[in-house]
Amino acid sequence: MTALLARVFSDRYANQAAIGPNLLLMMMYRFAYPFSVALSAARVSPNQITTLSVLFAAVAALALAFDDRWWLFCVFWWLALLMDFCDGTVARMTDTVRNTAFRYDHTSDLFKVFLVVLAVGIRYDTTPAWVVSFSASFFFMFYMVVNHDLVSARKRVRDASPLAGAEANTSPAGPDRGGPGAFRKALYAAVFTINGHTLLVFFVLSLGEDVALLGLTYFLVLSALRAAICINAMVRLPK
Structure with a gap:
């Protein structure tokens, strides 16, 4: 069974690098795997999956802003998150790589977060909510x-000096999983880093103003x- x-x-x-x-992020990838297999078998492309995620997020934002049914937002936000984890997985399954510099997946993530956060202000329409x-x-x-700037700065340092680049490439997100302090590492990564798992907190946004805020x-x-x-990491790197 196992x-x-x-x-x-x-x-x-x-x-795996992300x-x-x-461990929470790992669980989300594992949960999305069978859906990714089904989407890949149906020949849905990674960009099409990303578009589905954007559409589901837009519907979720509309539900959050204008509909009193808390569960409606949760359903569509869950679908948006699921598609968000499936697009990259399908891309790796099918060895699909983007052929332009435009990062559609990343840009869509910014758009989805903006829509949902904006919907909080519209739904509750109070000064604290808008602030x-x-x-x-x-x-x-x-x-x-600034995270993009840090990645670019580390790449410049790494290209200029492999030794300095190795030091500059130390991630602020924490060490890899496993070994001593594994639970502490996993807890830190789940609570104090930003990735797809962070957007789970958005599920509380339809549960009342106090909880949402x-x-x-x-x-x-x-x-x-x-x-x-x-x-802090950038000020320690050379120009």
């Missing part, structure tokens, strides 16, 4: 910018923290 479950919910095509010690929504969007987008405040603070970590 072997069967391991085959059905496999991590064979999961993004997962690191994050937290705006701040969460700002700090998340700011983190995306608590969840969104966590997302805001985490984005600001990760941005600060990236900036």
Whole structure:
């Protein structure tokens, strides 16, 4: 039975580099695997899956903003997240690589987060809701910018000097999973890093203003923290 479950919910095509010690992220990739197999068999391309994720997220945002049924948002947000994990998995299954510099998957993720966070302000329409929504969007987008700058800076250092590049490539997200302190590593990765698993917190956004603002405040603070970590790493690198 265990072997069967391991085959059905496999991590064979999961993004191991992104997962690191994050067991929650690993579980999400495993859960998405059978759906990825079905989509691949149906010849749905990775970009088409990404588009489905955007459409589901848009419907989820509309439900959050204008519909009182909390579960409706949760259903469509779950579908959006599921497709988000399937697109990369299918790309690795089919050895599909993008042939342009435009990162459709990454750009769509930014758009989906913006839509849902905006919907929080529209749904509750109070000063605290708008302040937290705006701040969460700002700090998340700011983190995306400085994280991209950090990746580019590390690449420049690595290309200039392999030894310095090895030091510069130390990830702020924490060490790999396994070994001493495995639970601490997994907990840190799940709570204090930003990846697909972080968007699970959005499921609370339709459960009332207080709960929504608590969840969104966590997302805001985490984005600001990760941005600060990236900036701290960049000031230690040469120009």
